[in-house]
């Protein structure tokens with residue numbers, strides 16, 4: 058998912074650059090006329106980067122003074138200064154800064170008195186968007202625990218995998234997700250205590266809700282959570298990376314602080330009311346959204362789920378001024394029937410990622426002059442872009458100023474082999490302007506990569522070594538980007554073993570493993586195919602059958618809906634005689650992706666997931682046409 062805010066310089070270089078930039082600014086006034094002619098985006102770039110530098114400067118001061126002001130510390134400051142200010146509004150109820158402070162202290166006291174949790178222990182949190190998500194998160198943060206946010210859509214084997222990979226001492230689950238945990242309770246490692254936000258709980262689970270009602274709401278001593286180190290782990294957020302099952306990316310204090318500066322960098326203030334419908338278990342919701350509100354001391358209108366039909370009513374009702382989006386969300390809003398007074402609201406700004414230029418234009422035309430701020434970044438990545446100039450479709454712009462702080466390269470990529478192109482000496486090379494290339498960024502002390510919890514192998518897989526010279530190390534974003542002549546950057550595609558659908562990253566191997574569990578399946582190759590008018594790619598599973606077996610479509614359907622979250626179930630099946638592999642023995646995907654899902658072009662049998670019939674049905678030309686025309690919704 059799109060990630061935490063800006064990358065900021067650290068180390069003594071920041072103050073120096075600040076004075077350098079100020080000097081440069083003064084000089085530039087004289088050259089302003091020339092500049093308008095030659096560098097039309099100079100001031101946009103300049104003011105934006107000045108903000109970035111200021112923020113880096115502030116952090117540098119904290120560091121020099123030896124006192125770290127973390128996101129939690131900021132929150133506590135607001136709770137003291139503006140206790141009565143609404144922090145979260147949820148289903149019409151207002152939770153002030155003080156309310157959230159007190160209830161999170163209760164959570165902390167429950168764990169202090171009824172568990173052996175210590176500072177530095179990991180606690181997994183499985184909860185939908187609701188105020189208690191924030192109470193539990195902050196409560197545990199007050200004890201110095203590392204909270205691992207679990208995706209509330211995943212179940213069974215995938216969920217177990219995620220829980221095991223971050224080795225928690227405890228697991229906290231929301232009332233509505235208790236069933237999900239009950240399913241896996243017998244398989245959970247025995248040393249994990251399970252706590253539920255519910256009064257009556259089955260055996261083997263502790264009622265956190267009941268204990269909260271009698272817990273003290275007094276302040277938790279600062280010494281429990283004082284952060285000594287910017288690089289101390291603060292959260293685990295699961296991402297699909299480019300390969301395999303979800304991995305817990307380590308979010309340290311520094312990244313959380315950077316993420317929380319995102320809304321501020323786009324010009325939000327404490328008077329803003331931020332509408333948040335994105336899941337809190339992703340970094341966009343938690344770090345950028347909640348963290349961003351805390352940085353500003355603003356109010357957040359939190360929704361359990363996004364609803365296109367309620368969206369503008371809510372915006373009007375709560376005087377919303379800013380919302381966070383993913384591309385799909387804007388498209389759903391554009392698809393809503395037109396109504397009177399659609400421009401009659403106070404929304405002035407939207408921050409998010411993945412909106413397509415045609416939707417962007419339509420959105421502005423229909424809903425009025427909302428400043429759309431596109432942002433690119435990976436949760437675990439060490440790079441980020443923001444569209445600080447407002448070019449439609451672009452995620453940002455890289456010029457010589459930008460390059461001082463955000464170093465990145467676009468390298469040539471072999472789509473067929475699914476790997477970077479290396480020349481005869483083994484080195485990678487840059488793409489030309491206008492050509493898609495793989496986005497990588499150097500990993501070094503100034504630009505660290507914190508890796509994933511547990512498995513070192515995963516961390517190493519995200520890194521590319523010996524790229525331009527012996528011994529260099531780069532973070533592989535897995536994203537292909539194009540840079541145009543004016544240095545605007547555009548997202549092109551995602552490589553490797555993931556694709557995006559409905560705002561979620563889908564790991565193809567995870568889907569393939571689930572389908573591969575069926576006894577008549579020989580091999581499964583999962584990939585995404587482009588469907589007109591949809592963001593991301595729709596899932597297709599290409600399978601081969603074991604000899605002398607027959608395909609049971611209902612079983613495949615049952616298997617995927619039981620074990621996979623709805624967004625990860627493949628929309629299409631393709632039955633192949635034989636799996637093709639690439640020269641390096643990876644499954645061939647490129648050609649299959651290119652071939653898409655048209656029954657006119659593909660002679661292999663194709664099937665389509667039919668939720669009414671609870672099975673896969675043959676993908677006929679009629680069904681295909683209806684999908685293309687948007688009459689069948691995916």
Ligand SMILES: *[C@@H]1O[C@H](CO)[C@@H](O)[C@H](O)[C@H]1NC(C)=O
Pocket residue numbers: 374375376
């Ligand atoms: C929204 O703003 C109007 C006008 O300033 C005000 O009367 C109203 O109370 C506000 N609504 C909320 C929910 O704050």
Ligand SMILES: *[C@@H]1O[C@H](CO)[C@@H](O)[C@H](O)[C@H]1NC(C)=O
Pocket residue numbers: 323427428429430431444445446447448449
């Ligand atoms: C990003 O692009 C939009 C769309 O044109 C523009 O209105 C907005 O000002 C840009 N963002 C920033 C931070 O300038």
Ligand SMILES: *[C@@H]1O[C@H](CO)[C@@H](O)[C@H](O)[C@H]1NC(C)=O
Pocket residue numbers: 604605
């Ligand atoms: C499949 O069935 C055919 C004919 O019934 C038989 O000759 C063949 O050995 C079987 N193959 C396997 C792998 O069982």
